[in-house]
Amino acid sequence: MKDLSTYSALVDSFSKLPGIGTKTAERLAYAVLEMNEEDAKEFSQAILDAKTNVHKCSVCGLYAEGERCDICQDASRDHSVCIVLSYPKDVIAFERLEGFHGVYHVLGGVVSPSKGVMAKDLAIDSLIERIDKEGIKEVIIGTNPTMEGEMTALFLNRLLQEKGVSVTRLAYGLPMGASLDYADSLTLSKALEGRKKL
Amino acid sequence: MKDLSTYSALVDSFSKLPGIGTKTAERLAYAVLEMNEEDAKEFSQAILDAKTNVHKCSVCGLYAEGERCDICQDASRDHSVCIVLSYPKDVIAFERLEGFHGVYHVLGGVVSPSKGVMAKDLAIDSLIERIDKEGIKEVIIGTNPTMEGEMTALFLNRLLQEKGVSVTRLAYGLPMGASLDYADSLTLSKALEGRKKL
Numbered sequence: 001m002k003d004l005s006t007y008s009a010l011v012d013s014f015s016k017l018p019g020i021g022t023k024t025a026e027r028l029a030y031a032v033l034e035m036n037e038e039d040a041k042e043f044s045q046a047i048l049d050a051k052t053n054v055h056k057c058s059v060c061g062l063y064a065e066g067e068r069c070d071i072c073q074d075a076s077r078d079h080s081v082c083i084v085l086s087y088p089k090d091v092i093a094f095e096r097l098e099g100f101h102g103v104y105h106v107l108g109g110v111v112s113p114s115k116g117v118m119a120k121d122l123a124i125d126s127l128i129e130r131i132d133k134e135g136i137k138e139v140i141i142g143t144n145p146t147m148e149g150e151m152t153a154l155f156l157n158r159l160l161q162e163k164g165v166s167v168t169r170l171a172y173g174l175p176m177g178a179s180l181d182y183a184d185s186l187t188l189s190k191a192l193e194g195r196k197k198l
Numbered sequence: 199m200k201d202l203s204t205y206s207a208l209v210d211s212f213s214k215l216p217g218i219g220t221k222t223a224e225r226l227a228y229a230v231l232e233m234n235e236e237d238a239k240e241f242s243q244a245i246l247d248a249k250t251n252v253h254k255c256s257v258c259g260l261y262a263e264g265e266r267c268d269i270c271q272d273a274s275r276d277h278s279v280c281i282v283l284s285y286p287k288d289v290i291a292f293e294r295l296e297g298f299h300g301v302y303h304v305l306g307g308v309v310s311p312s313k314g315v316m317a318k319d320l321a322i323d324s325l326i327e328r329i330d331k332e333g334i335k336e337v338i339i340g341t342n343p344t345m346e347g348e349m350t351a352l353f354l355n356r357l358l359q360e361k362g363v364s365v366t367r368l369a370y371g372l373p374m375g376a377s378l379d380y381a382d383s384l385t386l387s388k389a390l391e392g393r394k395k396l
Contacts, residue, residue: 006244006251006263013241017229024217030287031215032248033261040249043211046204047242050230053204063231065204089228 007033059130061106061123062088071103078102080137084127084156086110086144094142102140105130110148111155119155131163138166145172145190205231257328259304259321260286269301276300278335282325282354284308284342292340300338303328308346309353317353329361336364343370343388 007029014025032040056062057069064070071077081102085091086109094100107122130136139160143149153169160167173191174183183191205227212223230238254260255267262268269275279300283289284307292298305320328334337358341347351367358365371389372381381389 006247007261009240010244010248013237013244016233016237016241017226019222019225026290027217027287028215029248030261030290032245033252033286035214035249037249039211039214040245042207043214044242044245046208046211047230047238047245049204050208050227051233051235051238054231063205063228088231089225092224092228 056088056106059126060104061108061126062091062104076101079134081140082127082130082134082136082138083140083142085142086149086152090142102138103134103136105139107143107152110143110146110152112148112151122152124156124159128159128163131160131165136165138168141167141169145170254286254304257324258302259306259324260289260302274299277332279338280325280328280332280334280336281338281340283340284347284350288340300336301332301334303337305341305350308341308344308350310346310349320350322354322357326357326361329358329363334363336366339365339367343368 010029010032011022011025014020014028015022020028032043035043053065054063055065055067057064057072058067059072060069062069062071064072078101082105083094083100083102084105084107086107088106091104091106094104105123105127107124107127109117109122111117111119111122127139131139139156141153141156143152157167157169171194172187173194174180174187180188208227208230209220209223212218212226213220218226230241233241251263252261253263253265255262255270256265257270258267260267260269262270276299280303281292281298281300282303282305284305286304289302289304292302303321303325305322305325307315307320309315309317309320325337329337337354339351339354341350355365355367369392370385371392372378372385378386
């Protein structure tokens with residue numbers, strides 16, 4: 001199907017998604033060709049709707065259909081505990097957990113001088129504002145355990161100490177079910193550093 | 199984002215694709231939310247176009263934008279050798295190979311009495327017609343190495359013997375690079391059965 005510009009366009013679109021290589025993109029494009037008309041129309045419309053109807057919550061930066069997301073609007077959630085995330089998509093893992101009932105705040109990235117991202121480019125002012133306004137008592141920093149994520153966490157910690165809130169960081173160590181043989185040395189050193197008394 | 203019907207619709211659409219579970223569908227939906235407007239529009243349009251512009255080739259049953267696919271129209275290909283496939287998507291692997299320059303014929307399934315699919319439901323008449331018309335000399339049966347695929351191959355073989363064409367079947371055995379420890383017994387017995395003199 002080398003001459004099929006329609007097919008190639010579809011493969012290209014799938015290839016732009018994260019974790020989708022050319023082979024998978026081809027398989028998915030064929031799946032679309034084999035879909036019934038209705039499913040294909042729904043799929044196409046869902047993509048357009050997502051871009052049209054979904055915006056960032058004006059309070060926390062998560063995706064929302066209205067002006068504020070359902071989490072920010074939910075009075076039954078504990079608004080005194082807030083997990084700070086780098087990106088909206090990071091919320092998926094926490095919400096899947098069903099054990100956390102606080103709120104979130106999305107920074108929109110990490111401090112990265114090499115990429116020209118400074119603290120002022122992140123949604124930090126609005127976080128400070130929320131601490132005062134919503135009475136946030138604990139900020140759990142959930143940036144990724146990378147060099148830049150650590151840097152952002154340290155920066156935030158210093159800044160938030162002044163506000164008198166308790167600042168915590170997610171624990172890093174061996175993932176559950178992991179084998180020591182396969183642990184990389186950075187993870188292992190974090191696990192050692194964070195060891196707990198039994 | 200439990201209340202986001204737009205988001206849920208998008209996750210649902212992705213979940214309908216083969217090999218995409220809920221977690222991956224969520225990740226892909228977020229990727230769409232993070233796409234720029236233009237890419238999202240292209241993606242949405244590509245899906246619609248695929249359903250509108252792409253049809254099955256009237257000769258071989260592969261997907262084509264015109265009435266006949268590029269392979270059937272290509273005079274530089276060897277029209278005397280034809281690989282018989284169950285589904286259009288099976289062509290991807292062969293075309294990626296770049297070593298085969300013959301043509302294809304899509305049956306549209308396999309003989310499966312339990313699912314009510316009989317030989318008459320498959321594009322066998324049109325294959326016979328092509329043998330006469332295009333002068334096909336060798337038919338390579340490329341149905342999957344499953345019970346139903348084997349049954350279909352045996353049926354076709356009996357039918358095509360009468361036409362005086364050479365009928366072959368893809369070789370089955372150990373995949374290259376495989377380890378004997380991991381081979382299932384059916385594959386191993388096929389490998390033994392099909393052993394070759396060195």
